[in-house]
Amino acid sequence: MEAEIAGLVAAGASAIVGAMATDGWQVVKQRLARLFSRSQPQAYNAVLVDFEETRRDLLNAPTHERVRIASIHEGEWRARIRMLLVADQDAVREFRKVLEEIDSVSVGISADGATFSANAYDNGRVYQQGSGIQYNG
Template sequence: MCRKATQPIGGPMDPQLLETAGTTLVAVMATDAWQSTRDGVVALWRRMSPARADGVETSLAEARADVVLAREQGDTAAEEALALQWQGRLLQFLTAHPDAAQDLDRVLRDARAQLPASEQTVIGTMRLEARASGRGRVYQAGRDQQITER
Protein backbone atom coordinates (compact mmCIF):
# COMPACT_ATOMS: atom_id res chain seq x y z
CA MET A 1 0.00 0.00 0.00
CA CYS A 2 1.41 3.39 -0.97
CA ARG A 3 0.23 6.81 0.05
CA LYS A 4 1.21 10.27 -1.03
CA ALA A 5 3.68 11.87 1.34
CA THR A 6 1.32 14.81 1.71
CA GLN A 7 -0.83 12.73 4.09
CA PRO A 8 -0.06 13.09 7.79
CA ILE A 9 2.52 10.63 9.02
CA GLY A 10 2.02 9.16 12.47
CA GLY A 11 4.22 8.72 15.49
CA PRO A 12 6.98 10.95 16.83
CA MET A 13 9.82 8.90 15.32
CA ASP A 14 7.93 7.55 12.33
CA PRO A 15 10.46 5.96 9.96
CA GLN A 16 8.55 7.30 6.96
CA LEU A 17 9.03 10.85 8.19
CA LEU A 18 12.75 10.23 8.59
CA GLU A 19 12.93 8.49 5.22
CA THR A 20 11.56 11.46 3.31
CA ALA A 21 12.69 14.40 5.44
CA GLY A 22 16.16 14.86 3.96
CA THR A 23 14.97 14.25 0.40
CA THR A 24 12.12 16.72 0.73
CA LEU A 25 14.30 19.36 2.32
CA VAL A 26 16.91 19.13 -0.44
CA ALA A 27 14.30 18.97 -3.23
CA VAL A 28 12.72 22.20 -1.98
CA MET A 29 16.03 24.04 -1.76
CA ALA A 30 16.04 24.88 -5.47
CA THR A 31 12.42 26.03 -5.62
CA ASP A 32 10.27 29.03 -4.75
CA ALA A 33 9.07 27.13 -1.67
CA TRP A 34 12.51 27.30 -0.12
CA GLN A 35 12.14 30.50 1.89
CA SER A 36 9.09 29.37 3.85
CA THR A 37 10.49 25.86 4.33
CA ARG A 38 13.81 27.20 5.59
CA ASP A 39 12.00 29.55 7.94
CA GLY A 40 9.95 26.65 9.30
CA VAL A 41 12.98 24.42 9.87
CA VAL A 42 15.00 27.20 11.51
CA ALA A 43 12.03 28.11 13.72
CA LEU A 44 11.92 24.51 14.95
CA TRP A 45 15.60 24.64 15.87
CA ARG A 46 15.19 28.04 17.54
CA ARG A 47 12.39 26.65 19.68
CA MET A 48 13.95 23.28 20.54
CA SER A 49 17.69 23.98 20.40
CA PRO A 50 18.26 27.75 20.26
CA ALA A 51 22.03 27.56 20.67
CA ARG A 52 22.31 25.62 17.39
CA ALA A 53 19.76 27.53 15.33
CA ASP A 54 22.21 30.00 13.75
CA GLY A 55 24.50 27.15 12.73
CA VAL A 56 21.60 25.29 11.14
CA GLU A 57 20.54 28.41 9.28
CA THR A 58 24.08 28.79 7.91
CA SER A 59 24.26 25.08 6.99
CA LEU A 60 20.95 25.31 5.17
CA ALA A 61 22.19 28.30 3.15
CA GLU A 62 25.36 26.42 2.21
CA ALA A 63 23.38 23.30 1.30
CA ARG A 64 21.04 25.36 -0.88
CA ALA A 65 23.98 26.81 -2.80
CA ASP A 66 25.29 23.26 -3.29
CA VAL A 67 21.91 22.03 -4.52
CA VAL A 68 21.52 24.89 -6.98
CA LEU A 69 25.00 24.16 -8.36
CA ALA A 70 24.32 20.42 -8.51
CA ARG A 71 21.11 21.00 -10.46
CA GLU A 72 22.88 23.33 -12.88
CA GLN A 73 25.49 20.64 -13.49
CA GLY A 74 23.03 17.74 -13.52
CA ASP A 75 24.85 16.17 -10.57
CA THR A 76 22.19 13.96 -9.01
CA ALA A 77 24.76 12.13 -6.86
CA ALA A 78 25.65 15.37 -5.06
CA GLU A 79 21.97 16.07 -4.45
CA GLU A 80 21.43 12.55 -3.10
CA ALA A 81 24.44 12.92 -0.80
CA LEU A 82 23.05 16.18 0.58
CA ALA A 83 19.67 14.51 1.17
CA LEU A 84 21.38 11.76 3.17
CA GLN A 85 23.32 14.31 5.22
CA TRP A 86 20.15 16.18 6.09
CA GLN A 87 18.31 12.97 6.81
CA GLY A 88 21.00 12.17 9.39
CA ARG A 89 20.92 15.65 10.83
CA LEU A 90 17.13 15.59 11.14
CA LEU A 91 17.32 12.14 12.75
CA GLN A 92 19.70 13.52 15.39
CA PHE A 93 17.40 16.49 15.95
CA LEU A 94 14.30 14.31 16.36
CA THR A 95 16.14 11.86 18.60
CA ALA A 96 16.97 14.74 20.92
CA HIS A 97 13.55 16.41 20.47
CA PRO A 98 10.93 13.79 19.58
CA ASP A 99 8.14 16.22 20.42
CA ALA A 100 9.15 18.29 17.35
CA ALA A 101 8.23 15.48 14.91
CA GLN A 102 4.68 16.71 14.21
CA ASP A 103 5.88 20.23 13.54
CA LEU A 104 8.63 18.99 11.22
CA ASP A 105 6.13 16.78 9.43
CA ARG A 106 3.84 19.80 8.94
CA VAL A 107 6.68 21.96 7.57
CA LEU A 108 7.72 19.23 5.15
CA ARG A 109 4.14 18.44 4.04
CA ASP A 110 3.65 22.12 3.25
CA ALA A 111 6.92 22.12 1.32
CA ARG A 112 6.04 18.96 -0.66
CA ALA A 113 2.67 20.44 -1.59
CA GLN A 114 4.51 23.30 -3.32
CA LEU A 115 6.73 20.99 -5.38
CA PRO A 116 5.80 20.00 -8.92
CA ALA A 117 3.95 16.66 -8.96
CA SER A 118 6.98 14.94 -10.53
CA GLU A 119 9.12 15.83 -7.50
CA GLN A 120 6.62 14.97 -4.78
CA THR A 121 7.79 11.96 -2.84
CA VAL A 122 5.59 8.90 -2.62
CA ILE A 123 6.22 6.85 0.48
CA GLY A 124 5.09 3.45 1.55
CA THR A 125 6.03 -0.10 0.89
CA MET A 126 6.22 -2.04 -2.30
CA ARG A 127 6.51 -5.75 -2.77
CA LEU A 128 7.54 -7.11 -6.13
CA GLU A 129 7.29 -10.78 -6.86
CA ALA A 130 7.67 -12.56 -10.16
CA ARG A 131 8.09 -16.03 -11.53
CA ALA A 132 9.24 -16.97 -14.97
CA SER A 133 9.79 -20.34 -16.52
CA GLY A 134 11.05 -21.61 -19.81
CA ARG A 135 11.87 -18.64 -21.98
CA GLY A 136 9.84 -16.21 -19.90
CA ARG A 137 11.22 -12.84 -18.92
CA VAL A 138 10.46 -10.67 -15.97
CA TYR A 139 11.12 -6.95 -15.76
CA GLN A 140 10.38 -5.19 -12.49
CA ALA A 141 11.08 -1.72 -11.26
CA GLY A 142 10.10 0.38 -8.32
CA ARG A 143 10.22 3.43 -10.49
CA ASP A 144 11.73 4.23 -13.90
CA GLN A 145 12.87 1.42 -16.12
CA GLN A 146 14.11 1.40 -19.68
CA ILE A 147 14.51 -1.80 -21.62
CA THR A 148 16.01 -2.04 -25.06
CA GLU A 149 15.87 -5.44 -26.69
CA ARG A 150 17.12 -6.38 -30.10
Protein backbone atom coordinates in the same frame (compact mmCIF):
# COMPACT_ATOMS: atom_id res chain seq x y z
CA MET B 1 7.84 4.50 16.82
CA GLU B 2 11.20 3.58 15.28
CA ALA B 3 9.58 2.69 11.93
CA GLU B 4 7.64 5.96 11.98
CA ILE B 5 10.80 7.96 12.59
CA ALA B 6 12.67 6.06 9.88
CA GLY B 7 9.94 6.91 7.38
CA LEU B 8 9.91 10.57 8.39
CA VAL B 9 13.71 10.75 8.19
CA ALA B 10 13.79 9.39 4.63
CA ALA B 11 10.85 11.44 3.40
CA GLY B 12 12.05 14.54 5.22
CA ALA B 13 15.59 14.51 3.84
CA SER B 14 14.31 14.08 0.31
CA ALA B 15 11.67 16.79 0.72
CA ILE B 16 14.06 19.29 2.30
CA VAL B 17 16.81 18.85 -0.27
CA GLY B 18 14.28 18.90 -3.13
CA ALA B 19 12.66 22.06 -1.79
CA MET B 20 16.01 23.83 -1.47
CA ALA B 21 16.30 24.01 -5.24
CA THR B 22 12.98 25.85 -5.55
CA ASP B 23 11.58 29.31 -4.95
CA GLY B 24 9.23 27.72 -2.40
CA TRP B 25 12.22 27.06 -0.16
CA GLN B 26 12.09 30.62 1.17
CA VAL B 27 8.64 29.89 2.62
CA VAL B 28 9.74 27.01 4.87
CA LYS B 29 13.43 27.55 5.59
CA GLN B 30 12.96 29.70 8.73
CA ARG B 31 10.40 27.29 10.13
CA LEU B 32 12.79 24.39 9.62
CA ALA B 33 15.67 26.33 11.17
CA ARG B 34 13.54 27.02 14.25
CA LEU B 35 12.65 23.34 14.47
CA PHE B 36 16.27 22.19 14.13
CA SER B 37 17.42 24.71 16.74
CA ARG B 38 14.56 24.33 19.24
CA SER B 39 16.76 22.78 21.92
CA GLN B 40 19.55 25.32 21.24
CA PRO B 41 18.05 28.61 20.03
CA GLN B 42 21.53 30.09 19.60
CA ALA B 43 22.09 27.55 16.78
CA TYR B 44 19.33 29.08 14.60
CA ASN B 45 21.69 31.16 12.43
CA ALA B 46 24.12 28.26 12.05
CA VAL B 47 21.28 26.06 10.77
CA LEU B 48 20.31 28.75 8.27
CA VAL B 49 23.94 28.88 7.07
CA ASP B 50 23.97 25.09 6.68
CA PHE B 51 20.75 25.26 4.67
CA GLU B 52 22.17 27.95 2.40
CA GLU B 53 25.42 26.06 1.85
CA THR B 54 23.48 22.97 0.83
CA ARG B 55 21.22 25.05 -1.42
CA ARG B 56 24.20 26.74 -3.05
CA ASP B 57 25.78 23.34 -3.76
CA LEU B 58 22.56 22.13 -5.38
CA LEU B 59 21.99 25.23 -7.49
CA ASN B 60 25.62 25.47 -8.63
CA ALA B 61 25.97 21.78 -9.48
CA PRO B 62 26.27 20.95 -13.17
CA THR B 63 23.09 19.36 -14.48
CA HIS B 64 24.69 15.94 -14.85
CA GLU B 65 25.83 16.05 -11.18
CA ARG B 66 22.63 17.28 -9.52
CA VAL B 67 21.21 13.89 -8.63
CA ARG B 68 24.52 12.78 -7.07
CA ILE B 69 24.95 16.04 -5.15
CA ALA B 70 21.33 15.89 -3.93
CA SER B 71 21.89 12.31 -2.75
CA ILE B 72 24.96 13.31 -0.75
CA HIS B 73 23.10 16.15 0.96
CA GLU B 74 20.06 13.96 1.62
CA GLY B 75 22.34 11.62 3.56
CA GLU B 76 23.67 14.51 5.63
CA TRP B 77 20.19 15.82 6.40
CA ARG B 78 18.87 12.32 7.18
CA ALA B 79 21.41 12.12 10.01
CA ARG B 80 20.39 15.51 11.38
CA ILE B 81 16.67 14.80 11.10
CA ARG B 82 17.11 11.48 12.88
CA MET B 83 18.98 13.13 15.77
CA LEU B 84 16.25 15.77 16.06
CA LEU B 85 13.33 13.33 16.05
CA VAL B 86 14.92 10.79 18.40
CA ALA B 87 15.96 13.46 20.90
CA ASP B 88 12.65 15.36 20.87
CA GLN B 89 9.42 13.40 20.45
CA ASP B 90 7.43 16.65 20.27
CA ALA B 91 9.41 17.55 17.17
CA VAL B 92 7.83 14.64 15.27
CA ARG B 93 4.43 16.35 15.03
CA GLU B 94 5.96 19.69 14.06
CA PHE B 95 8.21 18.04 11.48
CA ARG B 96 5.17 16.40 9.87
CA LYS B 97 3.51 19.81 9.58
CA VAL B 98 6.60 21.27 7.93
CA LEU B 99 6.72 18.37 5.46
CA GLU B 100 3.10 19.06 4.52
CA GLU B 101 4.02 22.69 3.95
CA ILE B 102 6.99 21.67 1.80
CA ASP B 103 4.73 19.44 -0.26
CA SER B 104 2.40 22.35 -0.91
CA VAL B 105 5.12 24.71 -2.16
CA SER B 106 7.83 22.56 -3.65
CA VAL B 107 9.15 21.94 -7.10
CA GLY B 108 11.77 19.22 -7.21
CA ILE B 109 14.64 18.00 -9.32
CA SER B 110 14.26 14.61 -10.94
CA ALA B 111 16.87 12.44 -12.63
CA ASP B 112 15.65 13.31 -16.11
CA GLY B 113 15.03 17.03 -15.71
CA ALA B 114 12.90 19.35 -13.65
CA THR B 115 9.48 18.50 -12.33
CA PHE B 116 7.19 21.46 -11.82
CA SER B 117 4.14 21.58 -9.60
CA ALA B 118 2.24 24.51 -8.20
CA ASN B 119 -0.91 25.35 -6.31
CA ALA B 120 -2.90 28.52 -6.71
CA TYR B 121 -5.71 29.56 -4.40
CA ASP B 122 -8.35 32.27 -4.31
CA ASN B 123 -8.07 33.46 -7.91
CA GLY B 124 -4.28 33.12 -7.81
CA ARG B 125 -2.29 32.50 -10.98
CA VAL B 126 0.76 30.37 -11.51
CA TYR B 127 3.19 30.79 -14.38
CA GLN B 128 6.03 28.34 -14.86
CA GLN B 129 8.66 28.12 -17.53
CA GLY B 130 11.61 25.84 -17.90
CA SER B 131 14.36 26.02 -20.45
CA GLY B 132 14.29 24.40 -23.85
CA ILE B 133 11.43 24.05 -26.27
CA GLN B 134 8.06 25.30 -25.14
CA TYR B 135 4.84 23.77 -26.43
CA ASN B 136 1.60 25.63 -25.87
CA GLY B 137 -1.12 23.22 -26.78
